Amino acid sequence: MEETVQKDSPPTARAMTATQKMFARACKRDWVTPGEIVYPDPEMLIIHDGFVETAYKELSGLGYGRITAPEKVVFVTDHEVSYSSPRAVERGRNIRSIANAWDVNQFFDVGRGGQGHIFPIESGLVRPGMFLMCYDMHCTNFGAVGALAMAVGPEVTSVLATGTIWTEVPHTVSIRLNGELPKGSHARDVGFLLAHGFTSGRWAFKHDYRVIEFGGPGLVGLQLSERVALCNSVTEMGVANVLFNGRPPGINVDGAPDFLSDPDAPYEATIDFDLSTIEPQLALPGGPDRAANVADHVGRSVNHAVIGSCGSGMYQDFVDAAEMMRGRRVADGVRMFVVPGSPATAKRLANEGIAQVFMDAGAMILPSGCGPCAGGNMGPLGPGEVSIATAATNHSGRFGAKEAEIYLGSPLTVAASALSGSLADPRKSLHP
The missing domain is CATH 3.30.499.10 (Aconitase, domain 3)
Structure with missing residues (x-):
């Protein structure tokens, strides 16, 4: 693996990363600053089958009979799709009842949607430029099409109740990809190497609660499936999000904006990464x-x-x-x-x-x-x-x-x- 690393110089006034632009739009503002605490308004809120019951019990216990903006809420059944126990059958029945009680019409039940970090991309439910909040951390997959999905975990109950939650605007680290992957190598191999580089201290800057933004000429050779795999394989190291700087070829959604980072955006650091040196990884x-x-x-x-x-x-x-x-x-x-x-x-x-x-x-x-x-x-x-x-x-x-x-x-x-x-x-x- 070969790369060059640099700490970036201060940006010019008003330059923003793609992440800042999407946060600003979600906050109905012209400008936000990394590190600032804001209350963004997500376009969509996705919750998986494992947490729907818990959220309902918590909010019902607090006296909430309804949720804010049910038209934005998406329920996805993907963890337990082939019921293998009486409890699984009960959970499925309860989720259907909750969807009805809360007027959640975007409910992708068993056999209706699929894996909740995959099918929203394939179907166009998640589009370039969108700002979302989701229960599960692997919503970073949506960065493959230039959407920003913030994982809020159990705090999703607060978003259901109020429509938002306080969120810190993350800093961004730029990964510039160069070259092409050799035959037999894959974008997941790149992700494993990057994750190891960050957590092992190979690079002298932080990755915790940062957005990892991919750009550079090497993007041209990556298919959508590889972009998804690359987003996914660096998620677990504690990043705030993963984002490709612009939509991939073939993703054409009328009216969907592209949020591209400015040339002099305020990155914390930049890594130039040579894809041609990548060997298959475990x-x-x-x-x-x-x-x-x-x-x-x-x-x-x-x-x-x-x-x-x-x-x-x-x-x-x-x-x-x-x-x-x-x-x-x-x-x-x-x-x-x-x-x-x-x-x-x-x-x-x-x-x-x-x-x-x-x-x-x-x-x-x-x-x-x-x-x-x-x-x-x-x-x-x-x-x-x-x-x-x-x-x-x-x-x-x-x-x-x-x-x-x-x-x-x-x-x-x-x-x-x-x-x-x-x-x-x-x-x-x-x-x-």
Whole structure:
């Protein structure tokens, strides 16, 4: 990995980052300053199935019979889409009742939407220039299309009640991408390396509650699915958000503004990053920032492989993996799961014969949603088992048993490892 780093000089008066511009618009102001406390008005508020009941109980206990701006609220069922317990059935029934009580009409129930950090991008529900608030931290995916979604966690109840919450305008670190990724390497590999660089102290500036903004000529070679993967793979290190400076090719939404950072925007620092030097990576068990070269860990046996979740659950992710798996078989002793990010993607994979490639290889296709990454609700790991996945994170117990090991990789690395039966370098498995 090669890069140059610089602390940026003070900006000219009134220059702003894209993040400042979106905050200013949400605050109905011309200008906001990093570090300032503001009360932005989000265009949308997204809550996942795991927290709807809790929010309802909290607000009902405080005497709230209704919520502010229900037309902005979106409920998404994606963590538990295939009910595997009586409690799951009850939770689903309760969420439907709450949506009705609160007049939440944008309710994407089981089979209606998909993974909540994926399908809003595919469907155009989340558009360039939007300012959102969301319960879940992986809403940073929306930065792939130039939208800014702030994760508010349990404080989402305050937003439901009042329409907003105090928020600090974050500082921005600019990552300028140069060059092109070599064959077999992927944007997730870039994300793992960046996360490791930040958390290990490689660069002498802060990443905590900063917006990581991607720009530079290297953006041209990144597909939307890779932009999503890159946003996702740096999220867990404690950033405020991840944002691409401008929408990707093919995203055309009438009336949606582009918020681009000014040339002399007040970045805290800039990193120039050479994509052509990237080797396939793993995130070792314990966190997405534990990056290591795949080549240094080949041969570790795996029992479980997953392509999907909000890490890499878009159409192109499956196309790339299927191309490697075409005409080949998943190794004996490996159970492989494919989790499309949306029913629309699942349908497209079926119609184009891509789903058949996975099934012919011995993989199982799960309903659209989070898959095993949602606490092992589907396709869990047992004690002592090893997984390689495109999931959002790999902390202990994420897929079920705490005594299991989870490695993260790109769709290419997961596919290669599933075929091998052990951690494998995808460059060795590419078709000629």
